[in-house]
Amino acid sequence: MKPTQVLDYFNARRDSTVAMIREIVEIESPSYDVERSRLVALWIENEARKLSLDLEIEKIPEKKFGDHIIIRAFSKREGKILILGHTDTVHPVGTKILNPTRIEDGKFFGCGIFDMKSGIVLMLEALRFFAETGIEPSRSLTILLSCDEEVGSFTGRELVEREAADSDVSFVLEPSAAGRVKTGRKGTGMFTLKTHGVPAHAGLEPERGASAVLEVAQQIQKLHSLNNIAAGTTVNVCTIRGGTTTNVIPEHAECTVDVRFSSMDEASRIEAAVLDLNSFDERVSIEITGGINRPPMERTAAVAGLFEKARSIGASFDYEVGETQVGGASDGNFIAALGVPLLDGLGIAGDGAHRLDEHILIDDIAKRAALITLMLMS
Numbered sequence: 348m349k350p351t352q353v354l355d356y357f358n359a360r361r362d363s364t365v366a367m368i369r370e371i372v373e374i375e376s377p378s379y380d381v382e383r384s385r386l387v388a389l390w391i392e393n394e395a396r397k398l399s400l401d402l403e404i405e406k407i408p409e410k411k412f413g414d415h416i417i418i419r420a421f422s423k424r425e426g427k428i429l430i431l432g433h434t435d436t437v438h439p440v441g442t443k444i445l446n447p448t449r450i451e452d453g454k455f456f457g458c459g460i461f462d463m464k465s466g467i468v469l470m471l472e473a474l475r476f477f478a479e480t481g482i483e484p485s486r487s488l489t490i491l492l493s494c495d496e497e498v499g500s501f502t503g504r505e506l507v508e509r510e511a512a513d514s515d516v517s518f519v520l521e522p523s524a525a526g527r528v529k530t531g532r533k534g535t536g537m538f539t540l541k542t543h544g545v546p547a548h549a550g551l552e553p554e555r556g557a558s559a560v561l562e563v564a565q566q567i568q569k570l571h572s573l574n575n576i577a578a579g580t581t582v583n584v585c586t587i588r589g590g591t592t593t594n595v596i597p598e599h600a601e602c603t604v605d606v607r608f609s610s611m612d613e614a615s616r617i618e619a620a621v622l623d624l625n626s627f628d629e630r631v632s633i634e635i636t637g638g639i640n641r642p643p644m645e646r647t648a649a650v651a652g653l654f655e656k657a658r659s660i661g662a663s664f665d666y667e668v669g670e671t672q673v674g675g676a677s678d679g680n681f682i683a684a685l686g687v688p689l690l691d692g693l694g695i696a697g698d699g700a701h702r703l704d705e706h707i708l709i710d711d712i713a714k715r716a717a718l719i720t721l722m723l724m725s
């Protein structure tokens with residue numbers, strides 16, 4: 348089948364695809380909402396079962412998060428392609444009142460539509476294409492949708508790593524960057540720094556106190572001095588809290604630290620420096636928790652090769668595919684760390700991830716579906 352015919356197929360299905368996206372977006376499913384996570388997994392399972400394909404569907408329940416779901420197709424084919432995504436969103440239930448699911452001027456708005464419910468529908472649409480045309484993908488397909496990606500993949504990580512380990516290649520349908528796929532992502536670390544001081548009356552005997560707030564303020568400056576933008580490393584204190592009341596030298600304070608890095612060397616440098624922090628005032632003790640969470644996804648030769656393939660497949664039906672490297676991490680970072688080549692950010696073009704103007708572009712739906720399906724075939 349010619350690439351333009353694959354595009355025709357998805358163009359003809361556009362209204363049905365839009366209807367499916369609308370349905371899955373309407374099932375709001377924030378991380379930690381077990382019931383809604385199960386509902387969305389059930390919706391996906393039902394949609395997959397409507398296809399006349401031999402599928403193995405497995406749901407993995409997690410007490411705190413809901414259901415991870417794995418769909419396997421064409422299991423008899425040699426080799427394996429892992430198609431990755433997540434069902435959780437960052438928007439609390441009810442947020443859809445603030446960003447109603449709707450189409451305006453070619454933009455399809457909705458909570459979690461870009462990150463990444465429309466990506467899930469693309470996966471189902473690719474399966475439908477194979478079911479209806481009788482064409483088969485080049486390898487067996489495993490779709491893995493985790494339910495705790497937005498909060499750090501505490502339970503999903505193990506599954507991602509297990510499924511990636513024997514994969515030849517992986518496609519991650521996370522949001523694109525204005526249509527560009529992601530060939531590099533920074534790694535992430537999260538720390539919490541708590542200080543414990545000595546309380547005292549701020550008017551009567553302040554000298555007997557040792558301020559936990561002052562200590563945190565000094566530590567913040569030290570933390571920010573670890574930034575090295577040229578090396579791709581950023582360290583930012585993003586929340587701060589402390590004090591008891593207005594006339595007491597503060598006994599407690601704390602801050603959280605967001606760390607991003609492009610190489611593991613930088614990750615080690617920052618981790619060592621953070622864990623090595625000493626208090627400025629010896630009467631104040633400091634306590635540090637957290638660590639490196641996701642390793643960086645580097646643009647290796649294999650990743651560059653995959654991108655080149657995507658670019659030329661896109662060109663075969665006049666669709667321009669660009670690439671970019673970003674600071675945000677995804678589960679793709681775990682896959683990259685195993686040495687499995689991957690393309691990330693393969694989702695439909697759009698904008699506003701984690702925001703109230705979140706949307707995808709209607710015009711890009713069929714093109715993206717065609718690109719992914721052709722990638723699976725080649």
Ligand SMILES: [Zn+2]
Nearest residue numbers: 462463521522
């Ligand atoms: Zn996402």
